[in-house]
Amino acid sequence: MIQKKVCMIGAFAVGKTSLVSRFVKSIFSEKYLTTVGVKIDKKTVTARGQEINLILWDLAGEDEFMQVRMSYVRGSSAYLLVADGTRGGTLDTAIDLQRRVEAETGKLPFALLINKADLAEEWETDERKIESLSERGWAIFRTSAKTGASVEEAFLALGERIIDL
Amino acid sequence: MIDAAQVEDDSSPSRALEQMDELRRILLAPEQNEIIRLHERVEQVRPDPENVAELLPEAVSIRTRKDDRLATALMPTIENAIGVSVKKDPHRLVDAIFPVMGPAIRKAISHAFSEMVQSINQTLEHSLSIKGLKWRWEAFRTGKSFAEVVLSHTLLYRVEQVFLIHKATGVMLQHKARGATGMLDSDLVSGMLTAIQDFVHDSFGAQKSDELESFRVGDFTIWIERGSQAVLAAVIRGTAPQEFRHTLQDALDSIHAEQREALENFSGDSAPFAATRPHLESCLRDQVEVKAKKSSTAFWMAATIVLLAVGLWLFFYVRGGLRWSDYIASLKAEPGLVVVSEDRRWGTFYVTGLRDPLARDPAEMLKSTRIAAQDVVSRWEHYQAADPRFIIARASRLLEPPQSVSFKAEEGVLRAEGFASREWIAQAQKLAAFIPGVAAFDARSLIDADSARQEFEGVRQRVENRLIKFETGSAEILEDQAPVLDELASDIERLRALAQSIGSEVRISISGYTDPTGTEAINATLRRQRAENIFSALISRGINPLGLSASPADVATLPRASQDRKVNLVVTLSDAASRNR
Structure with missing residues (x-):
């Protein structure tokens, strides 16, 4: 069984935790995020016929008062960027975070999850921006914590990218 | 100047000198005055405070770098100054050092207090139990204080779990737990342990080398030992001795040596690290076991010695008892000896009784047994035995019969047989009444030879x-x-x-x-x-x-x-x- 460290990062309140809570094994409470700034979960996926344990480091969301601790990111094999589709600024944060993470860890597989896809009428993300990211080779998933849409696919895709590496 | 020299040559030498002085005064007077003024100033040297103030900090720092003579020179002054300051107004000094001393004192007091509370708790807890009594006995035996003994016994520990974690990724490589204690998902615990280390390091580590070495949660202490590639975390119940650190280090060093390649090329596959299990198991220490073994060896040795001693004592006691009862039996069988009481107390034998002066000496009889004479206290009262043999012996002593006379004693009657002179017979009839144990003298069978x-x-x-x-x-x-x-x-x-x-x-x-x-x-x-x-x-x-x-x-x-x-x-x-x- 292969185990890989995977970080989940994004702006504050993009729904990272609720996004994965239905799909991962978790033993620690939400309090960890606000105290230690990280919460560890586990997600097992089968990619290319191989089981991988993704050790998910759910990092506290970034806002104007708190930055993501880059020391938590070190040692990751991949990362998930999470943005909130109803708050355009969060995508910029995600892009900024991607840059900072890559500066810290070098090139790693990652995926961008744009959450709250169920709230289509409140969607205010610039589609062109998404497209341009897509053109740059970003794996982008429109997910919904509420319906669970695309969450499994996102994990699976990330798992495959890790295997392919 | 040449002209002057020529003028001097023309006149007397003293005149020339005067002229020379005159000339010097005219030419050099202002400079000379200045020199005199400077000279006077140098004579009564009083450094300009402003200049000194300018130079002092630099001078002090140069001197301090050079050696510590300045410190030595200043020490009495500083001590004096502090003394004067305290005398004048102690509050100023207290206020000045309080930020330093206050927290330290508070910490020391709270530490001492918590130790005292713990010690009281332990003492109360162990005072009345069987274990407590045992420890009291141990304290009495070894001369240690009871608190020390309690501490030595409560300083037990048990390593419940050991995690081998990949340093860079926080991924768990191997995990070993005692029994069913590893209920939580060890993968997640490993990750969280790593996160906590990072967190503590980022938040409180002033220097890069500062790392979290241990932390305490209730009864548990988590010890973390770092290597270049992997981290070993041990979850310990109780208080482990400092030597356990070496155990962890040794295990981690061995793992690094054996798994160097696997660690360097680690890509998430923890399978190769199954080989590290023995090292992890060696860390699952348990001090109770070690102690119990030690004490049980000592206990069994002591028990054996005690048992042997008791056995030996019992052997000698029983043998002594057998010898004694044999001796008493022989005393009882001996005519003329009556054993009234016999006893044995603390290795000494006591016998009291009655002894006819003609009976065998009990002390002589003791020599033929293997009982040491000094172990025996005997008290014999004289008495006259009524045994026929003793009556006859007594009669023979007193009456001095001729060979032709023989005695028989029966129920207090002394009967003489044979023949004897009339004189002897007459005397014997008179004397027989004085023989103890003889009630009557029967001379009917005695023939008057005359x-x-x-x-x-x-x-x-x-x-x-x-x-x-x-x-x-x-x-x-x-x-x-x-x-x-x-x-x-x-x-x-x-x-x-x-x-x-x-x-x-x-x-x-x-x-x-x-x-x-x-x-x-x-x-x-x-x-x-x-x-x-x-x-x-x-x-x-x-x-x-x-x-x-x-x-x-x-x-x-x-x-x-x-x-x-x-x-x-x-x-x-x-x-x-x-x-x-």
Whole structure:
């Protein structure tokens, strides 16, 4: 069984935790995020016929008062960027975070999850921006914590990218 | 100047000097005055404070770098200054150092207080339990304080879990738990442990080398040991000794050495690290076990020694007891000794009793046993034994009987047998009353030797005076001689009985006589025949021939007047006892 460290990062309140809570094994409470700034979960996926344990480091969301601790990111094999589709600024944060993470860890597989896809009428993300990211080779998933849409696919895709590496 | 020199050459030397001085004054007066002023200033040197203030910090720092003489020089001054300051207003100094001292003091006090509370708790907890009593005994035995003993026993630990974590990724490589303690997902715990280390390092680590070494949660302490590639985290219940750090380091070093390649090329596959299990298991230490083993060895050794000692003691005690009871039995069997009480206390034997002065000495008897004389305390009271043997012995001592007397003792009656002089018998009858244990003296079986002899003499004379007459030329016993022979026979019997009663024997010689008529040849035959015939006649009357002899009398030595046709007897008495001897 292969185990890989995977970080989940994004702006504050993009729904990272609720996004994965239905799909991962978790033993620690939400309090960890606000105290230690990280919460560890586990997600097992089968990619290319191989089981991988993704050790998910759910990092506290970034806002104007708190930055993501880059020391938590070190040692990751991949990362998930999470943005909130109803708050355009969060995508910029995600892009900024991607840059900072890559500066810290070098090139790693990652995926961008744009959450709250169920709230289509409140969607205010610039589609062109998404497209341009897509053109740059970003794996982008429109997910919904509420319906669970695309969450499994996102994990699976990330798992495959890790295997392919 | 050349002109002046020439002028000087023309005049006297003193004049020249004066002129030289004059010239010097004119030329150099302002400078000279300045030199004098400076000189005076240098003489009464008083450094300009402003200049000193400018130079002082630099001077101090240069001097301090060079050596510590400045510090030494300043020390008394500073000490004085502090002393004066405290005397003047102590609050100023207190205020100044409080930010430093306050927290330190608070910490020390709270630490001491929590230790004291813990110690009180432990003391209370262990005071009344069996374990507590055992520890009290140990404290008493070893001379340690009770608190120390309690601490040494409560300083136990048990390593519940060990995590081997990949340093860079926080991924768990291997996990070992004691029993079912690893209930939480160890992968997640490993990640969180790593996160916490990062968190602590980022938040509080002032330097790069500062790392989280341990943290405490309730009963558990988590110790973290770092290597270049991997981290070993041990979850410990209780308080582990500092040596356990070395155990962790050793295990981690071994893992690094054996798994160097796997660690360097780690890509999430923890399978190769299954080989590190023994190292992790070696970290699952348990001090209770070690202690218990040690103490149990000591306990068994002590128990064996005690058991051996008890066994030896028991052996000697029982053997001593057996010897003692044998001795007591022999004392009881001994006549003249009465054991009243016997006891054994703390290895010493006690015996009290009664002893006849004539009985065997108990101390002598003790020598033949294997009991040490110093272990025995004995007290013997004198008494007179009623045993016949002792009565007889006592009687023999007091009465000094002749050999012909023997004693018998029966139910307080001392009976004497045999014969003795009349005098002795009379004395014995008087003295016998004084012999302890003798109620009566029975002398009825005792023969008065003196009267027996007297009677013997009478009968002997009668026998010797009796003549048995014969016809001329005949050895035939005349018919009328029969009653004489009868009397003779009974007298002989009596003589023998008397002799026997006083321990003597009788010898009787029968002599045959003839008158001087007739030829000597016939007479000789007649003398022998007459004697022999009487011998036969006496035998036929039931006289034992032993001690009886018949022979012709030696007439040649006899005067003619006493020669007659007769037979007579001569009785001699001999001491049978002396002859037998």
